[in-house]
Amino acid sequence: MVDDVLVIGGGVAGIQASIDLAGRGLKVYLVERFPSIGGKMAQLDKTFPTGDCSICILAPKMMECFSHENIDVLTHAEVKGVSGNAGDFRVKILKKPRYVDEEKCTGCGDCVSACPYINLPDEFDMALRSRGNIFIPFLQAVPRVVMVDREHCVKCGNCQVICDAGAIDLYQKPEEIEIHVGAIIVACGFDSFDPSGIKEYGYGRYKNVITALEYERLVCASGPTGGHLDRPSDKKTPNSIAFIQCVGSRDVNHNPYCSSVCCMHATKEAILAKEHYPSMENYIFYTDMRAFGKGFQEYVDRAKNEYEVRYIRSKPGEITEDKETKNPVIWYDDTVTRQVKRLEVGLVVLCTALVPSKGIKELADVLGVELDKNRFFKIADPLYAPLDSSREGILVCGYCQGPKDIPEAVTQAKGAAARAAEVLACLGA
Amino acid sequence: MEEKEIRIGVFICHCGTNIGGSVDVPAVVEYAKHLPNVVHAERNLYTCADDGLTAIKNAIKQHKLNRVIVASCTPRTHEPLFRSTCEEAGLNKYLFEFVNIREHCSWVHMKDTEGATEKTKELVRMGVARATLLEPQEEMKIDVEQSAMVIGGGIAGITAAKTLANQGFDVYLVEKEAVLGGMLRNLYRLFPTGEDSLDSLQPSIAAVEGHEKIKVFSSCELKEVKGYIGNFDVTLLREGKEVNFKVGTIIVATGAMEFEPKGHYGYGKYDHVITQMQLEKLLKDGQLKKSDSVVMIQCVGAKGEEVSYCSRICCMVAIKNAMLIKEINPDADIHILHNDIQAYGAEYEELYNKAREMGIRFIKYTPESPPCVTMDGEKLKVEVYNELFGEQFMLGTDLVVLSTPLVQHQGGVEISKLLRVPLGKDKFFFEAHVKLRPVDFATDGIFLCGTAHGPAEVAESVSQALAAASGAGIPLSRGFVQIEAISVKVDLEACIGCGFCVEMCPYQALDMVDGKLEIIEALCKGCGTCVATCPTGALEQRHYQNNQIISQIKSIFHPVIE
Numbered sequence: 001m002v003d004d005v006l007v008i009g010g011g012v013a014g015i016q017a018s019i020d021l022a023g024r025g026l027k028v029y030l031v032e033r034f035p036s037i038g039g040k041m042a043q044l045d046k047t048f049p050t051g052d053c054s055i056c057i058l059a060p061k062m063m064e065c066f067s068h069e070n071i072d073v074l075t076h077a078e079v080k081g082v083s084g085n086a087g088d089f090r091v092k093i094l095k096k097p098r099y100v101d102e103e104k105c106t107g108c109g110d111c112v113s114a115c116p117y118i119n120l121p122d123e124f125d126m127a128l129r130s131r132g133n134i135f136i137p138f139l140q141a142v143p144r145v146v147m148v149d150r151e152h153c154v155k156c157g158n159c160q161v162i163c164d165a166g167a168i169d170l171y172q173k174p175e176e177i178e179i180h181v182g183a184i185i186v187a188c189g190f191d192s193f194d195p196s197g198i199k200e201y202g203y204g205r206y207k208n209v210i211t212a213l214e215y216e217r218l219v220c221a222s223g224p225t226g227g228h229l230d231r232p233s234d235k236k237t238p239n240s241i242a243f244i245q246c247v248g249s250r251d252v253n254h255n256p257y258c259s260s261v262c263c264m265h266a267t268k269e270a271i272l273a274k275e276h277y278p279s280m281e282n283y284i285f286y287t288d289m290r291a292f293g294k295g296f297q298e299y300v301d302r303a304k305n306e307y308e309v310r311y312i313r314s315k316p317g318e319i320t321e322d323k324e325t326k327n328p329v330i331w332y333d334d335t336v337t338r339q340v341k342r343l344e345v346g347l348v349v350l351c352t353a354l355v356p357s358k359g360i361k362e363l364a365d366v367l368g369v370e371l372d373k374n375r376f377f378k379i380a381d382p383l384y385a386p387l388d389s390s391r392e393g394i395l396v397c398g399y400c401q402g403p404k405d406i407p408e409a410v411t412q413a414k415g416a417a418a419r420a421a422e423v424l425a426c427l428g429a
Numbered sequence: 430m431e432e433k434e435i436r437i438g439v440f441i442c443h444c445g446t447n448i449g450g451s452v453d454v455p456a457v458v459e460y461a462k463h464l465p466n467v468v469h470a471e472r473n474l475y476t477c478a479d480d481g482l483t484a485i486k487n488a489i490k491q492h493k494l495n496r497v498i499v500a501s502c503t504p505r506t507h508e509p510l511f512r513s514t515c516e517e518a519g520l521n522k523y524l525f526e527f528v529n530i531r532e533h534c535s536w537v538h539m540k541d542t543e544g545a546t547e548k549t550k551e552l553v554r555m556g557v558a559r560a561t562l563l564e565p566q567e568e569m570k571i572d573v574e575q576s577a578m579v580i581g582g583g584i585a586g587i588t589a590a591k592t593l594a595n596q597g598f599d600v601y602l603v604e605k606e607a608v609l610g611g612m613l614r615n616l617y618r619l620f621p622t623g624e625d626s627l628d629s630l631q632p633s634i635a636a637v638e639g640h641e642k643i644k645v646f647s648s649c650e651l652k653e654v655k656g657y658i659g660n661f662d663v664t665l666l667r668e669g670k671e672v673n674f675k676v677g678t679i680i681v682a683t684g685a686m687e688f689e690p691k692g693h694y695g696y697g698k699y700d701h702v703i704t705q706m707q708l709e710k711l712l713k714d715g716q717l718k719k720s721d722s723v724v725m726i727q728c729v730g731a732k733g734e735e736v737s738y739c740s741r742i743c744c745m746v747a748i749k750n751a752m753l754i755k756e757i758n759p760d761a762d763i764h765i766l767h768n769d770i771q772a773y774g775a776e777y778e779e780l781y782n783k784a785r786e787m788g789i790r791f792i793k794y795t796p797e798s799p800p801c802v803t804m805d806g807e808k809l810k811v812e813v814y815n816e817l818f819g820e821q822f823m824l825g826t827d828l829v830v831l832s833t834p835l836v837q838h839q840g841g842v843e844i845s846k847l848l849r850v851p852l853g854k855d856k857f858f859f860e861a862h863v864k865l866r867p868v869d870f871a872t873d874g875i876f877l878c879g880t881a882h883g884p885a886e887v888a889e890s891v892s893q894a895l896a897a898a899s900g901a902g903i904p905l906s907r908g909f910v911q912i913e914a915i916s917v918k919v920d921l922e923a924c925i926g927c928g929f930c931v932e933m934c935p936y937q938a939l940d941m942v943d944g945k946l947e948i949i950e951a952l953c954k955g956c957g958t959c960v961a962t963c964p965t966g967a968l969e970q971r972h973y974q975n976n977q978i979i980s981q982i983k984s985i986f987h988p989v990i991e
Contacts (some may be wrong), residue, residue: 012865020899024906050863056502057865059477060510066479067513107480139445144479222445250778257775288769292741294855294863294883297732313816335817374775382621382776383629384588386888387895403774407867408889414868415895418592418902425596 001087003424006031006181008079008363011039012058012406013187013398013413015065020417021185022070026424029179030065031093033359035076036141037062039189043124043213045220047406048268049299055140055222062142074177075143082367086393087182087427097172099148100134104167107144111159111168112136120152122224126214128232129224134159134168139222182427183393183420186377187413188363190399193248193255193353201247201350206321207233208328209348212243212265219272229276231347233326238346240281241273242330244316249353250287257374260403262351263290267300269349270309282309283343285316285332293405319348354403369394377401387416395419435466435561438494439553440485441530442476442501448535449474453546457500460550464557468492476501482514489518496560500528500553521565523914523972528556551985558984562977566914571951573659573904574677578603580651580844583611584887585879586682587633588894589901594642596898598905601674602637603665604647605840609634611684612880617712619887620749621776626713646672654679654848655937657951658874659910678874678901681858682894683844685835685880688736690729694802694831701809702802702829705746712753720761722826723754724811726800727767731834733796738855740834741884744771747832748784755787763789764824766800766813793817802829835884850875857883868896873910876900915955915972919946923967930959930968 003026007018010032018028030037041047042062044054066073074095081092115134121127124138133153136146148159148170160168192213196204203209208231210218221227231238243266248254263286270282289311291297303309316332317340328348334341356375364371370378370390377396380388389396397412398404404412439461443449454472461470469492473481476499488494497520499511504527512522530549538545575598579590582604590602608614616626637643646665649672653664661679665672687706690696696704703711705725711717725747731740744767751763770791772781785791793816794800800813811824837856845852850870853859858881861869868877878893879885885893904910916938926944938952939959946967960968960975969975 016865020903023903047864052864057506057862059475060506061865063477063479063482063510067482067517106483107478140475140478142479221447221450226446226450256778256782258773258778260773288771290769290771290773292739292771292773294853294857295738297739298737298854301737336819338819372775376775383619383624383887384584384633384891386892402776406864408892410865411867411896412892413896414899415892418596418895418899421899421902421906422592422595 001427002180002182003428004029004179004181005420006079006089006091006179006184007187008184009039009187009189009398009400010034010037010073010075011187011189011398012041012061013189013409014039014185015061016410016413017185017187017397017417018065018071019061019068020414021420022068024421026070026421028071029181030071030073031077031079032073032075033078034137035098035145035147036137036143037065037073037075038140038142041406042138042140043216045216045223046268046272048264049295059140062140066142073143076147079363079366080176082184086423089181089184089393091179091181091184093177093179095175095177097150097174098145099150099168099170099172100146101167101169102143102145104165105145106165107136107146109136109146110162110164111146114158114162116156116158117152117154120149125217125224126211128214128217182424183395184367185395185397185416185420186363186367186389186400187398187416188360188400189357190354191357193355195247195350195352197254198247200318201244202319202321202328203350206319206326206328207231208238208321208326208346209319209350212262212269212349212351215269215349219269219276227276229273229347237277239279240283240345241270241347241349242283242285242328242343242345243270243349243351245284245286245351246315247350247352255353255355255374257403258290259354260290261354261405264293264296264299264405266349266351267303267309271303271307274307274309282307283345284309284311285314285330286311287313287315293407354399356400360400367391367394369396387412387419393423433495435496436468436492436494437466437496437498437557437560438485438488438492439467439470439498439500439557440476440481441470441472441553442481442499443472443474444501444531445475448501448531451535451539451542451545452530452549453542456546457549457553461553461557464554466496466561467557469494477507477510482510485511485514486518489515489520495520496524496526496563498526498528498553498556498560500530500549500556502531503529523566524563526556526560526563528552554988555981555984559977559981562974562980563972566971568911568914569950570909570911571659573908573910574675575905575908576600576676577678577680577901577905578661578663578676579680579682581611581682581684581879581881582606582609582645582647583682583684583879584613584630584633585684585881585890585894586611586680587637588891589680589682589878589898590643591633591637591640592895592898593902593905594640596902598642598902600643601663601676602643602645603649603651604645605650607648609637609645609647613887615706615709615713617709618749618753620745620780651844651847659904660951661874677905678876679848680876680878680897680901681844681848681850681881682879682897683841683881684838685841685857685884686838688730688833688836690831690833693729694726694800694829695804695809696831699802699804699809699829701827702831704831704833705743705750708750708830712750717754717757718827719758720754720827721758722762722824723751723764723828723830724809724824724826725751725763725765725830725832727765727832728796729831729833732768736834736836736855738834739771741771742886743832743834745777745780745886747830748772748780748789750830751789752784752787755789764792765789766792766794766811768794768796792822835880841881848872848875855883857881868893869900874904912951913955915970916950916953917948917955917959917968917970919948920967920969921945923965925965925967927964929962929964933958933962
């Protein structure tokens with residue numbers, strides 16, 4: 001019986017669970033698939049309904065987690081095998097090569113500017129900016145260590161020449177690590193649904209139809225445009241923006257469930273547009289306005305009254321494009337006048353469904369736990385054991401077990417930490 | 430203190446474009462280099478990022494810094510990080526000084542680079558003046574009583590108590606009613622499992638009542654709570670007698686109550702206009718008369734003037750109860766009049782669709798033209814403007830059920846006063862940070878869960894209870910807490926025992942014993958109120974000493990260099 005804990009996923013939920021467990025004096029291994037912790041919250045500009053800068057409130061937690069003496073953070077790593085039982089799990093972790101010695105790299109960025117091939121889409125900035133073959137995942141990345149995209153790297157060696165620390169190792173090998181833990185917390189988050197399959201909205205065909213996560217990067221001061229809403233077709237600021245809700249969610253052809261956060265993030269995004277450009281006209285097309293959290297209804301009321309956001313209850317049937325201006329044109333059924341109407345705007349933001357993250361099925365198989373019919377982790381009891389998975393000693397929290405917002409994810413993460421401590425204490429007794 | 434040479438390092442943060450976009454950071458660095466006692470100044474793209482922190486640690490070693498200034502954002506989020514960075518490099522964390530040039534400068538002077546840069550220089554200069562006089566401080570370690578009190582014996586309180594007890598801590602569970610279970614005792618069947626509410630709760634109640642680590646105090650009233658994290662002295666009233674015990678941490682799980690819709694839709698006037706809670710009871714007792722037609726009205730009192738918020742759970746409660754009525758009487762004609770259905774998440778949306786398949790009808794009304802309930806002979810009549818059809822609908826019905834919001838109760842308000850923890854605008858308990866500290870109070874050692882925090886369904890209350898137990902369990906596991914060394918100290922020679930400070934202290938941290946001032950350091954939050962009150966200048970606050978503040982103020986008006 002050991003009382004170390006493995007946390008899978010380094011978003012806000014995984015970070016919080018790790019900090020709570022480490023605070024109790026337990027040893028934690030935090031495994032993150034990407035080269036930095038931070039998760040989706042790191043990509044958001046502001047958060048609703050308080051307007052806090054997302055990375056500004058998250059970054060201290062990322063650092064607290066990374067520098068905690070009881071937490072081992074393993075980035076660019078994946079869990080490949082789990083055997084044993086609660087109190088005694090043997091876990092195999094694959095640490096993928098980043099072709100850089102994490103101990104030696106100072107994150108100075110000299111190599112980044114030395115790379116002559118800057119034409120790859122930057123994943124963190126939703127491909128709205130290019131990065132080189134050697135890059136830092138994002139400005140506030142933790143750990144701040146570069147990594148090499150070996151798939152595209154031509155091994156010109158410029159980066160190795162310029163690196164004073166001698167940190168670059170283009171022949172680094174994957175490493176397999178085995179750990180022994182008593183409990184496992186899964187917090188592997190979500191992905192944004194790809195709306196190109198919804199042909200009638202023209203995502204991928206029309207440049208000025210973008211997703212909400214792309215919009216978050218666009219409106220963010222540390223994003224690719226420095227916070228200027230330069231629309232993709234002509235890099236000019238649009239006069240009007242329409243946000244379309246339930247794209248791929250509440251839709252039997254894609255995801256039947258409600259993604260729970262889109263009504264609110266659209267409201268926030270519209271408010272941000274108005275704050276950046278006081279003359280901006282904002283429209284939100286919605287199905288049901290779901291403002292059910294603390295202070296949410298009041299936030300929507302403010303958006304309507306103070307920020308002049310226009311809420312239209314309708315699910316648009318089609319988006320076309322004005323060939324000259326590249327303005328998207330929305331065709332929708334006005335449920336009040338019962339007429340088909342057209343609205344031409346400068347930019348359309350699709351509030352896409354949030355779906356279980358890529359690879360969740362493989363992870364579930366490795367862990368030996370069940371998924372529900374929407375492919376989120378199944379919970380042991382929907383009333384009284386909402387954080388227990390189908391297997392003893394494995395807890396699930398955050399979006400990977402069902403739609404929820406940041407405070408709910410943080411709450412569940414802390415709850416999962418308490419449950420892990422409880423499971424370990426009961427096994428030890 | 431004996432001070433060797435003062436060696437200050439200044440780190441100026443660009444914060445991406447947040448500061449760098451409107452402040453000429455390189456110019457400020459150059460300026461800082463020439464300030465007295467400054468031996469090193471540099472700029473960082475993000476001082477809080479890993480490389481920024483490494484730069485601080487390296488500079489402390491390389492330049493033998495004994496004071497560190499970071500000019501960046503707000504101490505509220507970043508001070509702990511920079512302080513611990515200093516500690517890691519062997520510097521007492523109280524030798525760190527924070528200058529906020531984002532909120533206090535770049536953000537408010539976004540369009541005036543010249544002015545913002547000048548102001549940044551002044552702020553940095555003031556920081557240097559203060560840093561020069563900073564002194565190292567030692568934090569006090571306080572032992573923690575390894576037990577907790579949970580206030581409220583509903584599902585949230587029960588869950589929190591059970592988890593903490595299973596972790597090996599003694600728990601005192603205090604409930605004002607004679608029995609445990611709270612609001613769930615009054616409900617019929619729960620969704621999504623369809624279990625009988627009380628039956629499903631019994632195992633948890635039994636586990637708590639039979640747990641050797643849990644003492645249940647039912648029919649008890651909280652009379653007084655004194656003390657601070659790790660050492661709360663609690664007094665209860667049981668059958669008029671006082672019971673005393675000591676706990677390390679406290680969890681508030683006092684629940685909520687249903688809003689009484691007096692004056693709404695004929696409630697109180699017509700017999701067959703009831704609330705969802707009353708419907709639950711009728712269903713539970715098997716007393717619901719066969720109803721061929723039922724109309725449910727959502728958001729009664731909510732999302733409006735009386736209660737501004739959406740009560741989160743009422744749409745699903747209505748849908749669940751409508752489905753249960755349909756089970757009893759499949760031919761029942763049921764309408765739910767709503768102002769947007771809150772079927773969030775995966776399971777609820779599915780249930781909402783199932784309800785529609787069962788033939789339950791949903792009519793969207795607008796808050797501007799709400800439904801109207803009248804009596805038409807023996808039958809109730811509901812008129813509603815159906816926004817989607819653009820038509821006025823007339824529904825004759827046997828029963829009208831009003832879905833009303835959950836609201837704070839008087840008991841909760843009293844607990845808030847007793848524990849000196851805040852309520853929000855919505856009257857529910859107000860957490861320390863809406864996003865990242867959802868179950869903590871700003872007061873150390875006190876936590877929050879369940880509907881005391883705001884409307885929540887069972888699983889959400891359980892998650893919150895576990896989260897609160899995590900927070901409450903951390904100091905209990907560690908066995909001690911460290912208190913920030915910014916408490917007040919007294920020069921007893923100068924103290925005349927007037928007691929003004931005792932009256933002014935908002936934290937009950939001061940006491941006058943035999944004409945002499947006693948300070949309970951663990952309670953002192955370092956607000957400085959007493960220092961300003963003292964007529965003889967006998968009080969001095971650690972880390973915010975008069976000389977430090979005065980020198981900072983003086984430096985505004987006396988630029989030391991040109």
